[in-house]
Amino acid sequence: MSPATGGTEVRVGVVGGGISGLSAAYFLHRQLPQAQVVLWEASARLGGALHTQRVEGYCVEAGADMFITVPPWAVELCKELGVELVGTNPQGQGAYVVHRGQVVAVPEGFAVMMPTRVLPLLSTPLLSWKGKLRLLAEPLIPPRQEMSDESLASFAIRRLGQEAFERLVQPLVAGIYAADARRLSMQAALGRFVQMERRWGSLAAAWWHTQRDSFLGRAAGARYGLFVAPRKGMSGLIQHLADALPPDSVQLNAPVLQIRPYESGWQVQLPNQQHQVDALVLALPAWQAARLVKPWAGKLAQLLQSIPYGSAAVVCAAVEEQHLEQKPRGFGFVVPECEGRRILAASFSSVKFPHRAPQGGLLVRIFIGGSRLEHLLELPDDQLAQVAWDEVASLCRWKVQPRWIRVYRWDRAMAQYHVGHLERVHQIRQELARWPRLALAGNAYEGVGVPYCIHSAQQAAQRLAQALQGHKKPVPAEPR
Template sequence: MKRVVVIGGGISGLAAAHRLWELSRQKPDALQITLLEAGERLGGVIETRRQDGFLLEGGPDSFLSEKPAAVELCKRIGLEARLLGTREEFRRSFIYLKGRLVPVPAGFYLIAPTRLEALAGTRLLSVPGKFRALLELVIPPKKGTAEEDESVASFVRRRLGREVLDRIAQPMIAGIYSADPEKLSLRATFPRFLDLERDSGSVIRGLLRKQEGREKADREASGPRYSLFLTLRDGIGSLVDGLRRRMTGVRFRTGFSAARIERGEKWEIFSKEGERLEAESLLIAAPAPEAARLLGGVDSVLAAELSGIPYESVATVNLGFDQNELSDLPRGFGFVVPAVEKRNLIGCTFSSFKFAGRATEGKILLRLFIGGAAGRGFLQLSDSNLEQAVLRDIREILGAGNRPEFVSVRRHPSSMPQYGVGHLERVDRIFKRCEAVPGLYLAGNAYRGIGLPDCIREAEQAAERAWYHFQKCQVQSDTQIV
């Protein structure tokens, strides 16, 4: 029997262990899978909790359906019927600008419109700002863009102008990556915009064409149709529970923090307390700085590359209100706040408007997102000061009256890897280096996507590489015996 140890019990480690479990199911005695998690519970940043009739997400609250890995995984583990789309009657988002919530123009795709009339009518941009954005249609593509990386800010400024960057792109992107767009790699985060520029000569023209194609495909599509964002009826935590329940035979060791690893004939993994485990393969799904620390004695060059990936801290604040306290809350999924507004919030999801079952009748649940590159100092505040600061913002922005029924702060220190310019080249070097170390595999949100579907896809691919390596070794040793 071969042994594989997975370090890290977030979604990446769980999805990797699960894929190994699936692949080895035909030969149950072929593989022993052990998953080590430093914390006392599985899920990493995923944390769903019920309180007084509210369903609180302390970490991620949804995932994109257009990247299939998360939906596919839910289907395979029997959660398809628990998938929950957004409440279409509330489909609308806002940007907080100059003291009011301005609707994001219909069909706006992160930085650019898919409908020109929506751009023309928006109050988010000044008249010169709109003309500048429309110039995008005739600005020629930058030469050499396909090869060279560029920051998201530089790309948006060059194609659509400064106003689109400051008022639309920056807050939308901060809401996903908690990053400074001046440093964020376009190739690592939104390669689609580069493709649109290259293939259509203009992002707007490319989006308009794709929109036509999508409308046609939608008309002809069969099978279930999902909204852009999906969650699970019982929260994202039920994905963690579902995975754990399904993996019979897998050893889950919570409270086991891998302190040191050594590579001899086999991998040796030591806990802080000195417990020693052995394995033929090691799959590290812990954050990159932790992978760097563990691999320091195995490959110092690999460790140095891993430790070069910077991280930011974020936090969520769930606020439960009686609806009378928020009677003027506009119908929508929530809002994001541009850095130029100098507020404490990155964004706020109207959770009970976005998804059904997040609050009981007559109650409203809000989920605030704070911290990131622009909010580092803010996260230094104590919980009670932080609470007061976000409540001040919420009162000023939404006009919420007295205190909410509860406030729940969940901090995620150094949880968001920052994909700086040149990130993908670094990731290529990391994976090349890793391939040269037999039996070592990496997964996690540090490499090729931070969203849940990206983490799942990457983790499953790492597990498949580990499994096929075992298979190859098996064939080789069988051949030697013959």
């Protein structure tokens, strides 16, 4: 008997079979073991933006390819499910950035957006002397007095100077979000830096007081040591989650067309089927959730719709290392907007995680799209692949053509946290309070990365378990 449900069977529905929806189904099943959990996924496969393919011995990640270990939500879930994780290759660390057509190392100690070591900064060719001095003057810049949100560009230019913003912060930070740095919300995406400035007056002072031993260490650029991936690929996590659910919990090729309040729960309309559930999770991109709630919750729909989404493509290519004129350096590189190139970044996937390529092979992942380059996504696959490869080949001084190349498109898949995002999410939560048996999960609200999606699912499951507390359904009469 489930204490939360009073022992009578409840049905809970989950719309969307990406990492958020599957995690929500998993947490619901754990919290309400007597409840029947049903997940509807529109497409023919589970996983959404987590999709691993095997191509000629390569382990290819079409979407997300690793996740951060702090906060630990994803790692904890993997532990619980028995998913084997591997860390990034300790040999090949170091981030690179394109500078005047060359691939140049990010100065050691420059992590996320903070210089923590002076000597490597002084010797980097990435900044002029003026730019370096301005960056080193960060502790002298008075903190902002206003409490309102501001963009990444505004924060970084104010504290670190225009040059450090353009050459380091924009590609290293905005690149991760495929976002426009002039719109990306500091409070939503990088709130801890806002807190550092408020509490300590400058990033340097904050680092000195709090972070220097543990947080940043000697890292450069992205803190790669904090990232892991499932050994069998991101789809391995999806498979473990699906396996942990009771049989028949998941329906594929099952697009939910409509939902509406029904008695104390919800009526869910699919092509040729209708279901009644007591509670429902919408684990969808916000614009897709907006469509479903619009007929009976106009304001909620409007708020959800106002969260913008960006599109991108991941182009994966395999080459044989022996044919490369120059060895790849580090785990890849990011490309500042001011370089005017047609890609955002490239990562050497099999250097980062060596098990991803057969002996002698190199797997390259190239990112295209984001707000500035979205027009390129109109190109057909073969042309898009060629643009991506030409850019990487010219930057790495390679003449070879890849052994194979594949294009994976992610249309309106990346939530953009624009200035004011936290306020919008607060309003969404307020509006949602009117429907206690409805929960939202996904990348639109409190973090785009995999761990944050998992956490959003955990919170959604908790909300519904609470709402269903003491729920009693009429017990059907025993058949005679």
